[in-house]
Amino acid sequence: GAVVSQHPSRVICKSGTSVKIECRSLDFQATTMFWYRQFPKQSLMLMATSNEGSKATYEQGVEKDKFLINHASLTLSTLTVTSAHPEDSSFYICSAKGVQGTQYFGPGTRLLVL
Amino acid sequence: GQNIDQPTEMTATEGAIVQINCTYQTSGFNGLFWYQQHAGEAPTFLSYNVLDGLEEKGRFSSFLSRSKGYSYLLLKELQMKDSASYLCAAGPSGNTGKLIFGQGTTLQVKP
Numbered sequence: 001g002a003v004v005s006q007h008p009s010r011v012i013c014k015s016g017t018s019v020k021i022e023c024r025s026l027d028f029q030a031t032t033m034f035w036y037r038q039f040p041k042q043s044l045m046l047m048a049t050s051n052e053g054s055k056a057t058y059e060q061g062v063e064k065d066k067f068l069i070n071h072a073s074l075t076l077s078t079l080t081v082t083s084a085h086p087e088d089s090s091f092y093i094c095s096a097k098g099v100q101g102t103q104y105f106g107p108g109t110r111l112l113v114l
Numbered sequence: 115g116q117n118i119d120q121p122t123e124m125t126a127t128e129g130a131i132v133q134i135n136c137t138y139q140t141s142g143f144n145g146l147f148w149y150q151q152h153a154g155e156a157p158t159f160l161s162y163n164v165l166d167g168l169e170e171k172g173r174f175s176s177f178l179s180r181s182k183g184y185s186y187l188l189l190k191e192l193q194m195k196d197s198a199s200y201l202c203a204a205g206p207s208g209n210t211g212k213l214i215f216g217q218g219t220t221l222q223v224k225p
Contacts, residue, residue: 002159032211043201043217044157049210057210093156100164101144101206103213105156 003027004096006106013084014114021079021109023094029074030096034103035067038091050077084113118216120202125222130192134219136185136202146178146185147203147213157201160187189221197223 003026013019023033031052036044048069049057056069068080077096081088089112095103117139126132136146145164149157163169163178163185175188189196199220205213 006156034212044215046212046215049212097206097211100162101211101213102147102159102162103206103211104159105149108156 002098002104004104004106006094006109008109010110012112015085016083019081019084019111021092023077023106025075025096028098032097033077034095035079036093086113089113118204118214120216120219123220126192128192128194128223128225131190134187134200136216138183138204140204140214142208143204144206148176148187149201151199151201192223194223197221
């Protein structure tokens with residue numbers, strides 16, 4: 001149980017384009033999902049908290065207009081990186097909150113912006 | 115404030131026992147999580163301690179002392195595949211459910 005999928009696993013895009021990443025909880029419902037970014041050899045950096053049916057809560061310093069989050073159902077949250085630039089290249093990981101508040105992570109999406 | 119400290123790197127020998135410590139200064143959290151993260155992959159859940167004491171799960175055990183703000187992850191009978199980063203995290207926090215992560219301890223298991 002507690003499986004979270006993420007799609008795509010890898011994406012390469014040109015600078016200025018937008019990229020959508022999907023996060024799905026496959027065998028449980030998640031009212032809350034989280035989006036993280038991780039640079040090489042660094043720890044997870046929380047970007048935003050995604051709550052089903054309401055606006056996402058962004059961490060300080062994260063641009064909400066650049067990183068659009070939609071949590072339209074209890075099993076799906078999406079992160080759209082708008083007008084991506086090379087500095088947005090990173091490993092993006094989502095997690096879904098399960099019982100006792102345990103976060104179960106998706107496999108991550110590696111984004112490379114050329 | 116919220117602060118979690120772990121050693122950056124550790125090295126151990128295959129078959130041995132290693133203890134990864136985590137100290138924290140956070141408030142309003144329910145418990146302490148441990149996650150394993152292999153290079154290039156997402157973290158996977160290892161354990162969650164709410165009460166003080168030792169929780170054993172196979173080769174991995176986790177300990178929590180709330181009064182001392184201290185936790186450790188104990189790995190027994192080390193295998194090469196245990197080479198990974200180990201993250202401790204305090205939470206979930208209040209209504210947000212957020213976890214506060216340490217910077218992770220990179221464990222290298224040598225033959």
